Amino acid sequence: MPTPIITDGTTDRVPNAPRVVLPSAQTFADRAARFAQLARGHAMGEFLQLMGHVAQAQYEVFDARPAATPSAEAVQRSLNYGMPPLSALSTPRDAGWRADLREIVQRVRAAGGPAAALAAVDALTDAEAEALADRILAGSTLNADAALVPFVGAALQVWFARAASALDVAALEKFDVPTVCPVCATRPVASVVRLGGVRNNLRYLHCALCSTEWNMARIQCSACEQDKGAHYLSLSAQDNDGSDATAAARRAEACDECKTYLKIFYRDKDAYADPVADDLASLALDLLVDERGFARSGPNMLFHPGGG
Ligand SMILES: [Zn+2]
Ligand SMILES: [Zn+2]
Known part of the structure; x- marks a missing residue:
């Protein structure tokens, strides 16, 4: 079955949404x-x-x-x-x-x-x-x-x-390198498109280490910041291990410019999607995107990819 490829051109920003959200x-x-x-x-x-x-x-x-x-x-x-x-x-x-x-x-x-x-x-x-x-x-x-x-x-x-x-x-407002965490400089594990409140419909990258989140425009590669080569890959509902809503909420954002990918989770499709948990529950998506020649750009600190 062909993998659906979806292009999402949303770039709108809400001026009063926080740039950085600290964990708790x-x-x-x-x-x-x-x-x-x-x-x-x-x-x-x-x-x-x-x-x-x-x-x-x-x-x-x-x-x-x-x-x-x-x-x-x-x-x-x-x-x-x-x-x-x-x-x-x-x-x-x-x-x-x-x-x-x-x-x-x-x-x-x-x-x-x-x-x-x-x-x-x-x-x-x-x-x-x-x-x-x-x-x-x-x-x-x-x-x-x-x-x-x-x-x-x-x-x-x-x-x-x-x-x-x-x-x-x-004190973190001056930070201007959007590809790594503003607190600990680690790469994101995934990004989440938020639901509700002032962060509604905005994409936040989620730090693999300290769980700080920072805002980034939606149609922009989280590794090289280009907006030309981004496209989205997802598993069909049949291949996805989870509900139909879960399948719709998970995509891999792959970039033709730097040949990397990171997953993106949509809370409007599944309100409880979590960047770390949903990442580990969708390793089949990593296999699919790896097969197409894209390298994953951020780690999951709970998983050793070669030996798990
Ligand atoms: Zn961090
Ligand atoms: Zn890129």
């Missing part, structure tokens, strides 16, 4: 509920259910400790030059993220998570955990890391999202 604990509560919903009747239901337990644990540990704060220099560089204040690769991590990791593992174990993988996370020395964290943040995880990535990735997400949630959003 609720981000993870909503994600946990979405994973649980998507797991029902899905071919990868067991995996999605586990990821739901991970997201629930992220929600529960979010308020367990104070937010890390960026250095005074990083805040100043952000104000003066629009540099992301919590750059993923250069921000020193305190031991709090490893405490988050231990608590996430405890909670997922109590929910019936995979004993061997959780024991392997517990067995990591601090140095090994830091080295794995560095590989996840750099996008250079190894096949041998695959079983540990969801838990270590989840802990890093909580630590960075908690820090992001405490920032002054007005």
Whole structure:
């Protein structure tokens, strides 16, 4: 069956919509509920259910400790030059993220998570955990890391999202590199076209690491900023693992200029679509777009693509 290709020329902007929206604990509560919903009747239901337990644990540990704060220099560089204040690769991590990791593992174990993988996370020395964290943040995880990535990735997400949630959003206004997160400089996992309120019908990119969202015009490639080569690929309802509404809500935005793609989720088609959960529930779409020669432009921190 041919894949429908849809071109969407919407570029309208609403002047009073926020440019940047910071995450909160609720981000993870909503994600946990979405994973649980998507797991029902899905071919990868067991995996999605586990990821739901991970997201629930992220929600529960979010308020367990104070937010890390960026250095005074990083805040100043952000104000003066629009540099992301919590750059993923250069921000020193305190031991709090490893405490988050231990608590996430405890909670997922109590929910019936995979004993061997959780024991392997517990067995990591601090140095090994830091080295794995560095590989996840750099996008250079190894096949041998695959079983540990969801838990270590989840802990890093909580630590960075908690820090992001405490920032002054007005101080991020100078940021002008729309292809990476204004808070941590990580690539987006996906984009979401929002429903309702002042953000209605606007496209926001969703940071793969800290869950900050930032606005970008709809018919513009999220990797190279060109608006010429963008087109949309989606699975037919039969090939999609989910309801018809879910199928209609998911597309891959592929760019002929830079030969990359990122998924886009439409909340007017499915009000609960979540950029992280729906991404992992639609890996069949990645296969289809990969086959057509497009490389994915942003990571999912809960998944090692080579070994999952
Ligand atoms: Zn971020
Ligand atoms: Zn492009």
